[in-house]
Amino acid sequence: MEYILKNGIVYDPTNKVNGDKKDVMIKDGKIVDEVSSDAKVIDVTDKLVMAAGVDVHSHIAGPKLCVGRLYRPEDERRGVKPKTATTRAETGFSIPSCPTTGYRYSRMGYGTVTEAAVPPLEAKHTHEEIMAIPNIDISPLTLFGNNWFVLQYVKEGNLDDLAAFVSSWLKITKGYGIKCVNPCGSEAWGWGMNVHGIDDPAPYWDVTGRQVMRALVQVNEMLGLPHSMHVHTNDLGHPGNYETTLKTMDCVKDIKKNPSVSRDQIMHCTHLQFHAYGGTSWRDANSGAEPIADYINKHDHITCDVGQVTLDETTTMTADAPMEYDLYKLSGLKWANKDIELETASGLIPCIYSGKAPVSTLQWAIGLELFLLIKDPWKVVLTTDSPNAGPFLRYPRIISWLMSSDRRTEMMENKEVHKWATKRTSLGTLDRVYDWNDIATVTRSAPAKILGFKERGHLGVGANADVAVYDLEPEKFDPTKAANAPVVEDVLSRALYTIKDGQIVVKDGKIAKVVPSRHLWSNVQGFEKQEKKVLNDIMPMFNKYYTIKFENYKVHDHYIEPSIEYKVNASK
């Protein structure tokens, strides 16, 4: 099938197209520069056109989500919609059912989403859920930061074997990249403890977060994985933690990037908003966004996403299980936990972020500060760490805040948010606004580049024909006006068209077609011998301490249909 999207106003930062009136041509699922006369013409004259969105960090599939759904029927009952001729019924607000997740991302014009935390032992579960999510391709990141084999290799300083282990475990779990959550802290949680800062060792293992993060970044570069090491740093959610974050970013800066990769960074720091607090307690907490933004402005080895608080009732869930217990002590809401043998932990708790509350407001304002203080939009990605700071379906609302400083001022003046926004942060003084090019950068081009996708997040020839068209005429519309914020939110929530691999999956804000999501995974080539050796080495420990047979541990091929394998040549 061939299409020509005619006369749209195109924003494609990767190819330096900034609001030009252009046609976008599609053939066989790819962007092309020429189509035949058979091509179907879709008139999008003066409408906003971008590549389909790419999400660098979201929790959409896997065991944590399922604990959430099972124990929060009150959340599932929000957002219920009956089935239609094309779609199944929808449920859930912060932890939607799998089909709902696909429909909602698709309706917002997204085409690729990263599932940010996969425990290897339960990777099959994640992939089963991915099979139930339609219309978006999904790149799952495998958790390594508290894995016993990793801790052991780090302790021995054995990076070669660690690299082979990682490469092998990405194959076993069908993972796309390396995720590291509260390194050593989640292992400490095995004993109900946590670590504080990057130099506090895990009990028994005597290995620190700094060592683990450095090792994983080094290994990531040895293997030349498309994405960098993806870290959720220590001390999440604690006042004063911005110093840990600065130390984290700085502790890897000397490590050389693999020359074969297309990204710029060697480490991606996720949901930085949760890691950018000053003060010593929630009583005197304030923003630590400035020093962090400043560091990122001055260094090129780090990228980040924000984890913007949306001021909703949501569900928090993270492999940073000790932090979730801290939240339980603060809020007393129903606390869930799920520790996974030899690998990781995780915790969940409902969370009510309210503009009336000082702490929620502080978090809200710090997120926006990061967006506005980090100068280069290629270094910062729009996320809510969904559902942690808010559900992903709020992205359009966040965009409306970024595009209008008047709207932000209005919120602060109308008391839609607590006075801590102005008293404890610099948000009130920031009048920067994002334009459509910036928005396209932080939701498309930058995340695609950071993840190492060459075929996504842009509209150049050869790219996947993943396109979003919105019912808005950027040349006639002023998104900086506060009164237009609801329009921005509304229009971006329901794409006029979402095209996925050349097929129209959304039309007029409604799902027009349902296609299976593909599982994106990295297959490292050239480490086979080392992988075999490592598997032999670890098998006695595996057999003795896991409760499952190795044969039954791996993700079999039938759990990843359909998939895209990214072959990675580790030969440097």
Next chain:
Amino acid sequence: MAYEEPVTDYDKIVENCTCAFCGSNCDDLDYLVKDNRVVAVRHACRLGASKIMEDEDQRLIVPMIRDETGELVETDWDTALDKAAELIANAVRPLFYGWSETSIECMKKGLKLTEYVGAVIDNQATICHGPTVQAVQNVGYPLMTLGEVKNRADMVVYSGSNPMNAHPRHLSRYTMFPRGWFRPRGRYDRTLVTWDPKFSDTAKMSDIWVPFEENGDYEFVNAIRAVLKGKELKKDVIAGIPKEDIIELTEAMKNVEFGALFFGLGLTHTLSKQRNIDIAIQLVQDLNAYTKWVLLPMRGHFNVNGFNIFLSYEMGFPYGVDFCRGYPRYMIGETTTIDLLNRREPDVFMVIAADPGAHFPGGALAHLTNIPVIQIDIHWGPSTELADVVLPGTFIGVETAGTSYRMDSVPIHMKKAIDPPETCREDEWIVNELYERVKKIKEASK
């Protein structure tokens, strides 16, 4: 038990098979296969082994339909499937129940059919750990995988469950006997505690047995929580347990390095039902202020948890989900099997891999005798007596591969070791066939 000679006459060994019986989902079984039959099973407990080497005369082999005289008569697949499809297509309020002993792959097809016809789908949680799920929805769910217990636990508590009989390898494989990373001496490094009014086989081998009174569960756990919070106990004996013992036990629980509480239907189904579980969960939450504690419900069937997980990720709710309005509704007491049957709402009942005939209360069963019942199963049981159409399935984990979720939610791919009997069909195939045929009928009548 008489001594049995080891089986030496077999063609091949299939290793690392998963037991399709209890929620322990032991995945280390070796099947000894001869002439496409499992002649012996290594590593399984007696329950598992006997299930796997099932008495073949109990096996449902061919499809059957009940005739006018009330007898089940053998028929061919087409006739049986058409009959079942017709019943479903013409039903106003179909209810599809069971699923806990089949694969996730089959559940997928079942849900598709459910959504298509607007039926109710439900599983055994509705009669077993339903109150547990309610409690979890009230107060939370601090869990772990079983390997955490194996590697770290120095205290293990069983309450209202008797794993020595119901989950025979639970202690030997996961909790008490294995040598764990931080518990190198296995049993010697751990304290086993049983809270149970009965001196069960598990209690017999425990270091500490707490025989609180029947229905004393809530009061007993409440007392521990009170002591933990520094309150003074006003009675000398609580739920039949001397105050001093409660204080001593609380201290012991506070002072372990890693404790795990497992609870079964004994706790779920006594007087205070989900309130028992509420308070047990809260106890574990409180204990985490002092040291590490986790808990896990002892799920019965090998995929009862799998169904709850599956339905949650597909449709947001764990069991008892009604699609009659085109969207899922989950209201305990409204959309749950026993309540529906007691209200005589369902007009067709399909039971797959479950035995309501043996487990449902009288009122519910009475309604089942009045409506058409379709059974998909591998062996004859009380439900067969109720069935109007019988569709013989295959044995997951032996004859057919499939996915299951262990009681601690670890997903396992259960492989196939032998071929199914020629006249049987895979559950997944049967349910899908029903979907296709129902669709044909519905579309023809449009």
